[in-house]
Amino acid sequence: MTTVNWWKTLRAVPSWVYPATLGVFLLVLPALQPGYSVTRQVELTLILALIVSGLNLSLGYAGQLAIGQVAMYAAGAYTAGIIAVAGVTDILVQLLAAGLAALVVGIVTGIPGLRLGSWSLAMTSFFLVLLVPDIVSIFEEHTGGQLGLSGIPGATLLGFELTPTHFYLTVVTVTILWFAAFRNIIASRHGIAFQVLKQSPVLASSVGMSVFRVKLSGYATGAIPAGLAGALFANLDLFVSLEAFGFHVATGALAASILGGSVSVYGAVLGAAVVEYASSQSDSFQEYSLVFFGLFLLIGGVLMSGGVAGVARTFVARLDRAAGLAGRGPSKAGDGEAIHRIEGGLLDATGVSKAFGGNQVLTDVSLRAEPGRVTALIGPNGSGKTTLLNLVCGYYRRDAGEITLDGTPIRTAATHRIARLGVARTFQTPLIPPGITVRDVVASGRYTVEGTSFAGAILRTPRFRAIQRRDRQRADEMLRLVGLEDVADTEAATLPLGMRRMLEVARALVAEPKVLLLDEAASGLDEGEVETLAGVIRRIRDAGCTIILVEHNFGLVLSLADEIVVLARGSVLASGTPSDIANDPRVRDEYLGASDADVRPDDSVTEPAARQETP
Amino acid sequence: MTLIYAGLSLGAVYALVAIGYNIVFVASRSFNFAQAQLMMIGAFVAYTGHVTLGLPAIVVVALAMVVVMLVAAILERVAVRPVADHQTQLITTLGFGTVLTGLAQLIWGSQPLDVPFFGAKEAMTLFGGRLYSFELGLIVLSVVLVAVIHLYNRRMMSGLAIVAMSQDDEAAVLRGINVRKLAFAAFAITGLLAGLMGFFIGPKTFAVATLGSALALKGFVALAIGGFGSFYGGLVGGFVVGLVEEHAARYLGSEFSNLSVFLILILVLMLRPTGLFGQTQERTV
Amino acid sequence: MTDPLLTVEHLATGYGDLRAVWDVSFQVWPGRITVLLGRNGSGKTTSLRAVAGLNPVHGGTMTYDGRSLESVAAHGRVALGVSYVQEGKRVFRTQTVRENLLLGGYSLKLRRRALENELDRIYELFPILHDKRDDPAGSLSGGQQQMVAIGQALMAKPRLLMLDEPSGGLAPSVVAEVMARVSALKDSGLAILLVEQAVEAAVDVADHVTVIDIGKVVVSSPVGEIDDLERIKDACMGR
Structure with missing residues (x-):
């Protein structure tokens, strides 16, 4: 019991205290007169930690295989060195210039990644490391070429020359400030947005995120710390040589990231410390260093996907459970909870057609969904339901027809813009990013409501805090509505399917959409869960939202829908009230293949894109 | 002509890397970042067999093939099979490759070692250009390998099965094909071939531990130009990279050769992401 | 009647933790055709996939030729004589x-x-x-x-042939031809499990009919005992 109590006390301390303590310790370290080799070791570790934190941001959080941080590090170092030789010795100016240089390199090399998949980005960014020596020799007169850039004057700060101790404090301060900024980005909408993007670009755009912008900001923020590290490195020895930017270093940085845990903030410091300590050991160890880096990557990749930080988190969670700090089980969807009035929108699709290759999947389909009503879309396999849904969301370009929301035309192929107009959806297979809490998943649905900037997140401005408070408030309201408030702090991806479906409904609803699209929300749920879901849907409808329901469960559709549209072979077969549809013999024949069925055009029922839809 | 031979033989090296990537890609949709390191090990084993032990050439080839096949089998078991998603496999195979580089440095040192080849030491003259026997050997090997693989995939049941897997692995399972076993076999065969390749590339590139990274990247460019999964494409892509690299070095200066290859990579990826001959595009999600 | 070649009892299965089939039982006999009917989303395909070894089994048993199928990998089931034609x-x-x-x-x-x-x-x-x-x-x-x-x-x-919507996307004349071929196959002693949405075409060739809805069996009977097509259709529509 004593261990448990001791743990409770420890956990009562806010988590930022531990890194802050380390920071303060490093700041007062010179007072202990630790000697040159220790401070230098710390400096090198922190420089590596900066590079690794960039990797963690782009690779770990945003899931982009941009692993050429060493090239950005080189860009920062040479930029700082060259302007120093030219007479600009102020460390602040150098940091700024180096950060900008790295930013440019990061964004330019990220461009292929905007269009292409992981391998291409990994290869182009790694290729950069190969190019560093060539580019350095092309600009030999400025960079010193193979011989290295020497003659860098000592750094100054606002006109004062920095002593080694001052410089040490500069390195520590820059690192602390960056990690504080890093932590603030991660613990904000932008950090959540990175993880949403990592899970699925489709999901990201469905909550209104521009995949283009989120990716680009991932590359950009991943490059900056590498540039800062470069500027510090150039001033550490006042000498820049190519050896510092080879594959050996690139692999070491990657190994440190994987070892410390890519999806973590402070894991970067830990990983960097291990790798730097190992590299600094006797020559015999250096010979083995590549073997060890390789093993870190291999074992880190295979065994502990979260690195040391992940293992620590699992351990903390286990102790939390033992100490009774973890959340309780789920509760029933809150029946009495008042739900805000939602301004629904009139979704009007007329004459919509779509063909994939030669297959005409939808022909002249019209659909009208009104506020405060549930419009169900049913039909046999391949009748075009999901295609229609995806046309409304803008995943495909339609061949003909018009879709309007409250009279505003919905243009094609800009999914995140359509989401911002007020169209929210859930997915056949729930898309829940791993590693974030239930509350954060719901809050990620508010990405487009009340914009916040990176700067706001980093500086924690009053405006940012107010918005963050509202994010939490609204998320909690939604969780009460769907009955998940008791698991708000649980990791969302670990919830069972029924709860994950409810969670998707909450996420879709938190931005107060005009139209809510539910794609087979009841599939895989047991009877009790279906009942709960039906209750929630009814209350959302009664609040005024426009609901479009694609569903196989006939009983649910008949009991829930105000209007049913039956699609068959790409056109509207019938539409009307549930009792109309239930008594329409054509509907049953369409499902069950009547003997006098019309001749089906060959292959017309296959939807080539359907298989890619569930990511 | 001499320049073209140099470009083609260098290109053949990249084409061989691309062949290795492609075999694994076709069989299991994975990307084996350690392919070039497997070939590097092959070159070192060839050096040891040839120079240190003084074994006859045919024994050296067999030895290199067997050793690298075993290494590739271990690679599949420890770095590929236990990892579900292809993105993490990139990290783990890179890790395995790094271990190989490190071990090679420990065993053979970091100085480049000259691997001898059969036949004359002097360059011969062919169609007004000069080339070495090992350069001719490389070009012939890459072309012959691609042709053999093509025939294998059309004639042999296991070849047919691998092509089928690459199209629809679930449907392949339903025909009774043991997809996992074949994917493993593909890795082992890649190792076997990498051993053979190592014997051929050693004389051209020297056996040196740091060979891997540059080779891995240029081989990828060959793959990107040719298209993922296309063996002919990888061959053409390799030759393109080799020729561009040699010409850029000759006319612009050696520091521009990598840069020109990089530019081609970016251009191809942006303009034709499926490559020149590719049908399957790399998954973007 | 001969012994069934395949007996599926209280099968529960799905994709990952998404459960599409809650409690499905059916049998297939040599030289006979068992038809599995139901609307889209009712769990027919998921059941076939479980028998073929593509989907994990959460509960229930599958007995084929006197042995349990579960320990056999998907590709190994083909060698045992289980052939599955996907939709x-x-x-x-x-x-x-x-x-x-x-x-x-x-x-x-x-x-x-x-x-x-x-x-x-x-x-x-x-x-x-x-x-x-x-x-x-x-x-x-x-x-x-x-x-x-x-x-x-x-x-x-094969000894057991599973056909998943062989009529899907085909013109009626072709459907008739495919069904005739399927019907002819059983004469060689093949056990056939047919999944269909086209009720009439399927019942025409069936010896045994099992109807499932939302992952549960609602009707299961030899064709001779239920001649009321309307009842089968209503069952398919969840009524």
Whole structure:
């Protein structure tokens, strides 16, 4: 019991205290007169930690295989060195210039990644490391070429020359400030947005995120710390040589990231410390260093996907459970909870057609969904339901027809813009990013409501805090509505399917959409869960939202829908009230293949894109 | 002509890397970042067999093939099979490759070692250009390998099965094909071939531990130009990279050769992401 | 009646933790056709996939020829005589018709030369495939692709043939032809499990009908005992 109590006390301390303590310790370290080799070791570790934190941001959080941080590090170092030789010795100016240089390199090399998949980005960014020596020799007169850039004057700060101790404090301060900024980005909408993007670009755009912008900001923020590290490195020895930017270093940085845990903030410091300590050991160890880096990557990749930080988190969670700090089980969807009035929108699709290759999947389909009503879309396999849904969301370009929301035309192929107009959806297979809490998943649905900037997140401005408070408030309201408030702090991806479906409904609803699209929300749920879901849907409808329901469960559709549209072979077969549809013999024949069925055009029922839809 | 031979033989090296990537890609949709390191090990084993032990050439080839096949089998078991998603496999195979580089440095040192080849030491003259026997050997090997693989995939049941897997692995399972076993076999065969390749590339590139990274990247460019999964494409892509690299070095200066290859990579990826001959595009999600 | 070749009892299965089938039981006998009916989303395909070994089994048992199927990997079940023709004509599109059929016999573990001799069985059944044998399978019409898919399955000399919506996307005349071929196959003693949405066409050839809705069996009976097509249809529609 004593261990448990001791743990409770420890956990009562806010988590930022531990890194802050380390920071303060490093700041007062010179007072202990630790000697040159220790401070230098710390400096090198922190420089590596900066590079690794960039990797963690782009690779770990945003899931982009941009692993050429060493090239950005080189860009920062040479930029700082060259302007120093030219007479600009102020460390602040150098940091700024180096950060900008790295930013440019990061964004330019990220461009292929905007269009292409992981391998291409990994290869182009790694290729950069190969190019560093060539580019350095092309600009030999400025960079010193193979011989290295020497003659860098000592750094100054606002006109004062920095002593080694001052410089040490500069390195520590820059690192602390960056990690504080890093932590603030991660613990904000932008950090959540990175993880949403990592899970699925489709999901990201469905909550209104521009995949283009989120990716680009991932590359950009991943490059900056590498540039800062470069500027510090150039001033550490006042000498820049190519050896510092080879594959050996690139692999070491990657190994440190994987070892410390890519999806973590402070894991970067830990990983960097291990790798730097190992590299600094006797020559015999250096010979083995590549073997060890390789093993870190291999074992880190295979065994502990979260690195040391992940293992620590699992351990903390286990102790939390033992100490009774973890959340309780789920509760029933809150029946009495008042739900805000939602301004629904009139979704009007007329004459919509779509063909994939030669297959005409939808022909002249019209659909009208009104506020405060549930419009169900049913039909046999391949009748075009999901295609229609995806046309409304803008995943495909339609061949003909018009879709309007409250009279505003919905243009094609800009999914995140359509989401911002007020169209929210859930997915056949729930898309829940791993590693974030239930509350954060719901809050990620508010990405487009009340914009916040990176700067706001980093500086924690009053405006940012107010918005963050509202994010939490609204998320909690939604969780009460769907009955998940008791698991708000649980990791969302670990919830069972029924709860994950409810969670998707909450996420879709938190931005107060005009139209809510539910794609087979009841599939895989047991009877009790279906009942709960039906209750929630009814209350959302009664609040005024426009609901479009694609569903196989006939009983649910008949009991829930105000209007049913039956699609068959790409056109509207019938539409009307549930009792109309239930008594329409054509509907049953369409499902069950009547003997006098019309001749089906060959292959017309296959939807080539359907298989890619569930990511 | 001499320049073209140099470009083609260098290109053949990249084409061989691309062949290795492609075999694994076709069989299991994975990307084996350690392919070039497997070939590097092959070159070192060839050096040891040839120079240190003084074994006859045919024994050296067999030895290199067997050793690298075993290494590739271990690679599949420890770095590929236990990892579900292809993105993490990139990290783990890179890790395995790094271990190989490190071990090679420990065993053979970091100085480049000259691997001898059969036949004359002097360059011969062919169609007004000069080339070495090992350069001719490389070009012939890459072309012959691609042709053999093509025939294998059309004639042999296991070849047919691998092509089928690459199209629809679930449907392949339903025909009774043991997809996992074949994917493993593909890795082992890649190792076997990498051993053979190592014997051929050693004389051209020297056996040196740091060979891997540059080779891995240029081989990828060959793959990107040719298209993922296309063996002919990888061959053409390799030759393109080799020729561009040699010409850029000759006319612009050696520091521009990598840069020109990089530019081609970016251009191809942006303009034709499926490559020149590719049908399957790399998954973007 | 002979003993059933396949007995599925209280099967629960799905995709990952998404459960699509809650409690499904059915049997298939040699020389007879069992038809599994139900609307889309009712769990028919998921049940077949579980028998083929593609989906994990969460509960229930599958007994084939007196043994449990669960310990056998998916590709191994083909060698035991379980052949599954998926919906949507999933042939290997870039490979020729002949190559597709040869791959169908992969589980026989024969050399290619020996397998070539087996092709005649299939060409006899579907003469059109002989004419098209060197064309890429993807270039064939939908009906012909369906024949390739069935031909592939038959190449493995199965004892249990599972057909998932063989009529899907085909013109009625082709559906009739496919159904006639399916019906003829049972005479050789093959046990056939047919999944269909087209109730009438399927009941015409069926010996036994099982209807499922939302992952549960609602009707299961030999065809002779239920002649009321309307009742089956209502059951399919969840009434």
